[in-house]
Amino acid sequence: MNPEEILDDEISSATVIADNIIKWFIEYKGNDYDLYLNKFRENYYGMGIIEYTCNYLSGYNGKISKIEYAGKLYDLIKKDTDSSVRFSAQIFNRKVSVATISYSSMVRDAIINNMDKIKQVYIMESGPAFEGLSLYDNLSSHGIKTIITTDYSYYEIGKSADILLLGSDLVTVNGDLVHKNGTFPLALTMNYFNKPVYSLTTSEKISNNFNEVDFHRIKNHTKIKGFINRFFDYTYGTLITGYIYEYGFIRPMMVLLIIITVMKVLSPGVRFMRIMQG
Template sequence: MIPEEVRRILEEMKAERIRGASWMAQKGAEAYLLLSRILSGEELKRALKEMKRAIPEVNRTMASLYNLSRFMPVTDDPELVRSRAEEFLRLIKEAKREIGNIGSELIDSGDVIITHSFSSAVLEVLKTAWEKGKQFKVVITESAPDYEGLALAGELERLSIPFEVITDAQLGLFAKKSTLALVGADNVTRDGFIVNKAGTYLLALACHDTGVPFYVAAESFKLHPELNSEDVEIVERPYSRQGFRVRNFIFDITPWKYVRGIITELGILVPPKEI
């Protein structure tokens, strides 16, 4: 049985509305760390078997949680669990740093970069490019209804990176004024499709129509080794405004043909052949 302290972390993950797959993977690894401190022997082994199911169930669309559950062993040895969880946390940190270095080379001074939602990988690319002395501006969709874009705006303001926030409805209008599109991903399917915040597909279409290169920043643990695009389960959250039910699917799926490349810690991959 999963201890109550660990279940609280899982509930926190389920309740999160702003941060995406990288944060989820980090919190999941921290849950395993805590588990290794609380249990040992057969109790630990039973809890780990339950975690194999519970971690992906937090959000079945996110490949990072699926890969975390595969990465962690089912064992009665708490030291092995601790070392594997720490290794995963280290991989998250190293991957983000490498993505920042690789992705920043795509940015030139004078660029106008459009993005959608909040991605810690995208933030790392922007931050690294800015630290290299490149001067650019970022266009951020507000990303309704959870407004993740406003969270990104707060981070860019803290870093003194110029930006402007637009409503989601102006996405097509501002795409053609941009020189580069950069988004994150919660899942890259086995056949090379991108699962990200709903609206990403529309941005990709707008960029395709206007000739703006569209890139995705995603750590390799967001690449799903088994799932194809037609099998992706898109989560819908209850949402209403002024008494009316509003359909609210969290993610959409962007075909690989609209993606110039996927920036990973392994390099820039061209979908689907290099996935």
């Protein structure tokens, strides 16, 4: 896999890009992979799973094969993702209409797994790839009543949906969320109507080195002077009812505790041992 193709990918989700980085790492024959890993980090700044993947791969010491080393990371991410989706059942304690934005594979799986508790799904589209249409097709194929709206239909969704269920691209240590453009005003809308906002995530997406002041480092996907086209926005944890991650439900204010007690982010401690022990 060509690293330049990965760097130019403006369509795939963060999870797919992370998978492609793992595949590239396994195939790459040179010793300068850190050079490319740094490029991936910067190019996809704001995507927690990519940051985590690159930092983990940077720790390769050659004692085991690349396939085994990268495979352990891949298995861990899948295990945590599946666990988070299972725990999503706790927010569906009654039959509800669900709103979401764009396309998140975790949101997709959570909705399908709990479809007997879902009356209807509202998908707010988010450019530039129109991923919401793909989610619409997927959910509709499972017989789930689904409506897709334009990217400014905040009032309609706020009045119609019972809960907002989001994916996540990155969660900060203070519980804020970096996610698809439109997430912030959509969360504001749901809060205005006193409706809960949940985000599905995993601890691999929690970053201990991203703060709100770093938001400007997220790539602007245009070269037109005076024009901004970032794919993500920033949503304060005060607007989020809770995160659902691989160990269950947590309030945004508790995210830092995860880093201290569970993650040991990007250190060779508890998190690394968890990977190596499977």
